[in-house]
Structure formats: C-alpha cells, structure tokens
Amino acid sequence: MSHADAQHDAAQHGGHGRHDKHAGHDPEAFRRKFWLSLVLTVPIVATSHMVMDWFGYQLDFPGIDLVGPTLGTVVFGYGGWPFLQGAVREIRDRAPGMMLLIAMAITVAYVASLATALGAFDLDFWWELAALVTIMLLGHWQEMKAIGQARGALSALAALLPDDAERLDPDGQPQRVPATDLRVGDVVLVRPGTRVPADGRVVEGQAEVDESMITGESRPVSRSPDDRVVAGTVATDAALRVRIEAVGDDTALAGVQRLVAQAQQSSGRAQVLADRFAAGLFYIATATALVTLAVWSVLGNLDEAVVRTVTVLVIACPHALGLAIPLVIALSTSVAAKSGILIKDRLALERMRSVDTVLFDKTGTLTRGQHTVTGVAAAGPGTTTAGPGTTTAGPGTTTAGPDAAGVSEQDVLAIAAAVEADSEHSLARAIVTAAGQQPDRRAARGFHSLTGRGVRAQVDGVTYAVGGPALLRELDATVPGDLADREREWSRRGAAVLYLLRLSGDRAIMLGALALEDEVRPEARQAIADLRQQGIRKIVMITGDARPVAEAVAADLGFRSGEDEVLAEVLPADKDDAVTQLQRRGLRVAMVGDGVNDAPALARANVGIAIGAGTDVAIESAGVVLASSDPRGVTGVIRLSRATYRKMIQNLAWAAGYNVVALPLAAGVLAWAGVTLSPAVAAVLMSASTIVVALNAQLLRRVELRPPD
Numbered sequence: 001m002s003h004a005d006a007q008h009d010a011a012q013h014g015g016h017g018r019h020d021k022h023a024g025h026d027p028e029a030f031r032r033k034f035w036l037s038l039v040l041t042v043p044i045v046a047t048s049h050m051v052m053d054w055f056g057y058q059l060d061f062p063g064i065d066l067v068g069p070t071l072g073t074v075v076f077g078y079g080g081w082p083f084l085q086g087a088v089r090e091i092r093d094r095a096p097g098m099m100l101l102i103a104m105a106i107t108v109a110y111v112a113s114l115a116t117a118l119g120a121f122d123l124d125f126w127w128e129l130a131a132l133v134t135i136m137l138l139g140h141w142q143e144m145k146a147i148g149q150a151r152g153a154l155s156a157l158a159a160l161l162p163d164d165a166e167r168l169d170p171d172g173q174p175q176r177v178p179a180t181d182l183r184v185g186d187v188v189l190v191r192p193g194t195r196v197p198a199d200g201r202v203v204e205g206q207a208e209v210d211e212s213m214i215t216g217e218s219r220p221v222s223r224s225p226d227d228r229v230v231a232g233t234v235a236t237d238a239a240l241r242v243r244i245e246a247v248g249d250d251t252a253l254a255g256v257q258r259l260v261a262q263a264q265q266s267s268g269r270a271q272v273l274a275d276r277f278a279a280g281l282f283y284i285a286t287a288t289a290l291v292t293l294a295v296w297s298v299l300g301n302l303d304e305a306v307v308r309t310v311t312v313l314v315i316a317c318p319h320a321l322g323l324a325i326p327l328v329i330a331l332s333t334s335v336a337a338k339s340g341i342l343i344k345d346r347l348a349l350e351r352m353r354s355v356d357t358v359l360f361d362k363t364g365t366l367t368r369g370q371h372t373v374t375g376v377a378a379a380g381p382g383t384t385t386a387g388p389g390t391t392t393a394g395p396g397t398t399t400a401g402p403d404a405a406g407v408s409e410q411d412v413l414a415i416a417a418a419v420e421a422d423s424e425h426s427l428a429r430a431i432v433t434a435a436g437q438q439p440d441r442r443a444a445r446g447f448h449s450l451t452g453r454g455v456r457a458q459v460d461g462v463t464y465a466v467g468g469p470a471l472l473r474e475l476d477a478t479v480p481g482d483l484a485d486r487e488r489e490w491s492r493r494g495a496a497v498l499y500l501l502r503l504s505g506d507r508a509i510m511l512g513a514l515a516l517e518d519e520v521r522p523e524a525r526q527a528i529a530d531l532r533q534q535g536i537r538k539i540v541m542i543t544g545d546a547r548p549v550a551e552a553v554a555a556d557l558g559f560r561s562g563e564d565e566v567l568a569e570v571l572p573a574d575k576d577d578a579v580t581q582l583q584r585r586g587l588r589v590a591m592v593g594d595g596v597n598d599a600p601a602l603a604r605a606n607v608g609i610a611i612g613a614g615t616d617v618a619i620e621s622a623g624v625v626l627a628s629s630d631p632r633g634v635t636g637v638i639r640l641s642r643a644t645y646r647k648m649i650q651n652l653a654w655a656a657g658y659n660v661v662a663l664p665l666a667a668g669v670l671a672w673a674g675v676t677l678s679p680a681v682a683a684v685l686m687s688a689s690t691i692v693v694a695l696n697a698q699l700l701r702r703v704e705l706r707p708p709d
Contacts, residue, residue: 073114593610
C-alpha cells in the first residue's frame with residue numbers, strides 16, 4: 001500500500017457517516033441498471049396493447065403476450081431492487097420517503113399485472129411498471145454522482161505526499177525507503193524539485209521552499225538550518241537535509257485532512273426538497289389507497305375496490321416527482337458547463353440562492369497568484385554604495401569615475417532580465433517576462449546562484465547582481481535616498497523589492513530597483529460589482545498577507561468601508577474557523593478559493609466554490625468549480641441557483657396540484673356522477689405530468705449566466 005493510500009484509508013474511515021442513507025449505492029451500478037432497464041422497456045412499451053391503440057399500429061407474433069410479463073419481471077427484479085432495498089431501509093429507520101413510495105408503486109403494479117397474466121384481474125401495468133423503474137433509475141443515478149465527494153478531496157490531499165523518501169543512513173548516505181517507514185528523528189534528503197515527506201526541521205542546506213499548496217500564497221519562502229518545513233511543500237532551488245519531527249496523523253497536512261472530513265460531514269446534512277415532498281406524498285397516497293379499498297369493499301364491489309386502489313397508487317406514483325429535481329439539476333449543470341461553471345454538488349447549487357456573503361481567498365482567486373513587475377526605478381548619479389569597511393555616499397553626492405553614471409529604467413529592467421535569464425525562480429521569470437518585449441535584449445555569461453540571496457552574472461563583460469535585502473546585507477550595502485521613498489511605497493503595497501547592483505572589486509554600485517507584486521485579476525473588479533447588483537450583502541477577503549497588503553488590494557477592488565471586510569494575517573489552519581465565525585453571525589457564506597489551505601473552509605462554507613486553476617484538493621472539496629478561473633462566474637452561479645430553484649418549486653407545485661386533483665378522482669369520489677378514472681387513464685395522466693415537468697425544466701436553457709459587458 002502506498003503512503004497516499006494509507007493516508008486515504010485513514011481519512012476514509014472517518015468520513016462515511018454522512019452517506020449512511022446511501023450505504024451500498026454505487027453511481028456506476030445505477031448507470032448500468034438504467035441502460036439495461038431502458039433497453040428492456042422499449043419492447044415492453046412497443047408491445048403494449050394500450051400503446052398500440054394510442055398510436056394506431058399493430059404488432060402480432062408468437063409469444064407477444066409474454067413480452068410484458070417476462071421482461072417486466074426482469075426490470076422489476078433487477079432495476080427495481082435498489083428501491084425495494086431502500087424501502088426496507090426507510091421502514092427500518094422509520095423515515096418513509098421517495099424509496100418507499102416508489103417501492104409501493106412498482107410492487108402494486110407488478111402484483112396486479114402478474115395477477116392479470118394469471119387471469120385474476122384485467123389490469124395490465126407492465127409498460128407503466130418498466131417505464132417507472134427506468135425513470136427512477138435515471139433520477140437516482142443523477143443523485144448519486146456527488147456521493148464520492150469527500151473521498152475525492154481526501155485522496156487529493158494524500159496525493160501531495162510522496163510515496164518514497166531518501167533517508168540518510170548512519171554514514172550519511174541516502175537510502176530510498178517508503179515514506180510510511182519514516183520515524184521521528186530520521187534525517188531525510190530533500191532534493192530540488194521534490195516534496196518534503198513529513199514535517200521536520202532543516203539541519204543542513206538553504207533553499208527557497210514553495211509552500212503554496214499549504215499556505216495558498218505564491219511567494220516561495222527561504223528555509224535554512226533550524227527552520228521548520230511542512231510535509232507536501234517543495235524545495236525549489238537547492239537540497240535540504242531535514243530531521244523528521246512528525247509523521248502520519250501528526251503532520252500538518254493530516255490535520256488539514258481531518259478538517260476537510262469534519263467540515264464536509266457537518267455541511268452535508270441538508271434534506272433534499274424532493275425527499276420531504278415524497279414523505280408527505282407517501283402518507284397521503286397510502287391513506288387514500290386504504291380508504292379507497294375500505295370504502296369500495298364496504299359498498300360490496302371488491303373488483304372495483306382493487307381497481308380503484310391500484311389506480312390511486314399508480315396515479316400517485318412519483319414519475320413527475322422523481323424527475324422534478326434530477327432533471328432540473330441535469331439541465332442546470334449542462335447550462336452551467338457551457339459557461340465554464342462545473343456543478344459538483346446539487347445541494348450546493350440549491351443553497352447558493354440564499355447566500356448573502358461571499359468570502360474570497362486573495363491569492364490565486366482575486367489575484368493571479370503569479371508575480372509581475374509593477375515598478376522599475378533607476379538610481380541617480382552619485383549613488384555608489386561602497387563595499388565592506390567603506391562609507392556609503394549619501395544621496396545627491398557624486399563619486400568619481402564612470403561607475404557613478406546613472407542608468408535608465410529601461411536599462412535596469414533589461415540588465416536585470418539578462419542576469420536572471422537562467423534562473424528558475426518565480427520572481428526571475430516575472431522579470432524576464434516583463435523585459436521580453438523590449439528591443440534591447442542582452443545576453444549574460446557566468447550565471448551563479450547565490451542561494452537565499454540572489455543571482456550574479458556578467459553582461460557585456462560587467463558583473464551584476466540581482467537580489468533582495470539578504471544580498472544588500474551580504475554586500476554591506478544600503479538603499480540610496482532617491483530609491484528609499486519608492487521602496488517604502490512598494491513595500492506598503494506588499495511588493496517584493498529586488499535590487500540591481502554593479503559589482504566592481506569590493507564595490508557594489510546601486511543601479512536601480514524593481515517591484516514585483518501578485519497582480520489583481522482585471523475581471524475581479526467586475527466580479528465584485530456584479531455581486532453587489534445581485535444583492536449580496538457583504539464581500540469578504542481573507543489572506544495570510546500582512547494587513548497593509550490586504551488593504552491595498554481591497555481598495556483596488558473597490559471594497560466598501562463599513563460594509564465589506566478584510567481578514568488579513570490569517571493562518572492556514574484558521575481559515576476554516578473564519579468561515580465558522582461568519583456563520584455564527586447569521587451570515588450564509590459562499591467561500592471562493594484555490595489552495596489546499598482553503599479546502600476545509602470550502603467544505604465548511606454553505607457553498608464552496610473552487611477556482612479551476614487551483615489545486616485538486618480545493619476542487620474536490622468544493623461544490624462548484626469555476627473552470628475558467630474567472631471570479632465573475634460566482635454571479636453566474638447565483639443566477640443559475642435562483643432560476644433552478646424556481647423551476648424546482650414550479651415542478652413540485654405541479655406534482656402537488658396534479659395529485660390534489662387526480663387522487664380523489666382515482667379514488668372514485670365522483671363515481672356517483674359517472675366521473676371515474678380507469679387505470680389506463682391514470683397511466684396517461686401520470687405520463688402527462690412527467691412531460692409537463694420535462695418541458696418546464698427545458699426553459700432553464702434560456703438563463704443568461706453572464707451579465708452584459
């Protein structure tokens with residue numbers, strides 16, 4: 001068993017409680033049963049004398065009268081078995097609903113038809129029985145598609161952990177072992193580009209570590225001896241030796257797994273509207289059938305009593321009810337998919353209509369999650385920064401020699417891009433991308449990475465270095481005054497600042513600086529405005545960034561002071577709690593995120609919406625996925641949810657109204673006036689109600705999910 005499998009199994013044992021109602025149900029099994037039942041239903045319907053009379057055709061061949069009883073028995077036993085099992089379970093749980101109602105209808109239809117085949121009655125319901133079972137299988141197949149959601153989320157989490165690790169033996173030689181064999185105190189080698197197998201502390205090496213799968217933040221962080229590293233994170237540019245401090249269930253990632261399982265379990269207890277309606281219909285139909293049987297028996301007409309009772313149960317059979325919800329959901333998900341919105345959980349879509357608060361994770365959701373150059377500044381003449389042991393010239397002073405000459409901002413960007421060209425660091429790629437369209441493309445030689453500090457290379461025979469504050473400290477360099485103001489402005493916005501220096505002997509000459517920021521998505525501003533038009537009460541942004549950074553992004557997005565909220569400096573483990581606190585204030589929260597650390601919050605929220613470019617874990621934990629990574633899709637989900645709910649209510653209202661009128665007529669309350677319903681007419685009305693529901697659901701295709709530009 002792999003490390004991921006072991007993690008998955010452990011999580012799986014804690015996450016099945018929410019699916020007790022569907023124990024033993026498999027969507028794939030329902031799919032197979034539906035298609036086989038459909039194939040068998042076609043000849044049953046085609047050879048029905050009632051159907052032949054309706055459409056004016058005749059079929060006659062040896063054994064035609066055996067088609068209905070033979071194939072109908074197979075459909076009843078094979079296709080109807082899950083509903084019979086479900087009925088037993090509902091009786092045992094004392095919670096009658098859709099399963100029991102379906103089971104009663106198909107059982108009565110089967111027994112009456114079988115008795116007719118044996119000559120006891122004149123009640124042939126084979127085609128109605130087969131059609132009912134087939135339609136119910138289709139609806140239940142759609143219902144079961146979302147059942148594996150918790151398993152998928154936990155599997156995606158477990159997949160972040162490597163199956164193997166390189167454990168160092170007493171001689172310091174790496175030996176590849178299964179990650180499950182690691183113990184506290186072991187030292188492992190984490191090579192560049194590989195994942196940390198368990199929580200631990202760095203004992204040797206220095207590297208930039210990508211923790212975005214845990215923190216959701218895009219900027220790699222430097223990790224050196226005595227710093228803690230977390231399982232699942234990636235060493236990007238250098239090797240680390242890590243002493244293991246936590247394994248298995250004690251790791252931070254396992255903690256996230258537990259939060260996901262608990263949150264999904266607590267958020268999955270909503271009762272499906274159709275089930276509540278079916279429970280009421282069960283009691284009404286059962287009572288009506290018993291009263292009908294008793295009254296007609298007392299009147300001394302046993303044959304009519306059986307006919308009336310069967311008619312009641314057939315006409316109450318929830319053809320329309322069974323399709324009212326699944327068909328609307330199927331159409332709504334199809335409409336959504338065409339607009340890049342993937343609906344994974346029908347309950348999430350239903351709840352979205354009542355959301356009044358949208359909580360956005362910042363990085364990767366409202367921003368791109370990728371750095372871009374947002375500012376370039378060149379140092380003026382006379383800003384030479386002396387090497388160790390010398391005095392740094394102040395702003396406005398001049399130093400002799402050509403080194404003191406200033407450069408343009410275009411030069412700063414071009415030279416920095418040339419120096420960074422061979423680096424794989426995300427900030428380096430952003431600089432190279434920014435300079436990519438410039439005509440002044442330069443080539444560098446002698447590239448050398450200064451781990452944790454920056455890079456160095458020669459351009460046109462001159463040595464340059466690009467790096468951050470650590471590089472300035474190593475060179476004993478300071479930022480000249482004409483750049484200091486720009487640097488402070490950039491830092492307040494949360495930008496990463498890199499410096500370009502010319503190296504000459506023991507001197508480091510400051511040439512300029514570059515600001516790199518996580519770019520706000522252009523469509524995010526429109527998304528906020530659209531949500532306000534939809535009546536969303538509060539917009540909230542949550543991030544692990546410092547408050548000045550968060551406030552700057554919120555201001556850029558048009559957040560309203562006193563109405564909207566910014567939750568800054570939130571630790572990954574606390575995002576789930578932040579959702580809970582909002583809910584305790586009476587708010588109905590939709591959470592929009594993309595990182596592993598968002599997964600528990602996505603599952604805890606009333607509705608979880610994952611950005612499609614995000615991690616597999618966030619996608620599996622959410623009920624809705626925006627495949628296009630466009631936050632404007634949140635508005636589309638709201639529009640679709642409200643339209644879908646309207647169609648559900650309309651269909652259920654039709655089913656209720658249909659039964660209010662049809663059940664008394666089926667029972668024979670107007671028989672004294674010569675108005676009765678035969679079983680055949682009951683079957684027609686039952687089918688007509690299904691057609692009405694289907695046509696009404698088709699109107700969902702007219703819903704516009706995107707507001708006009």
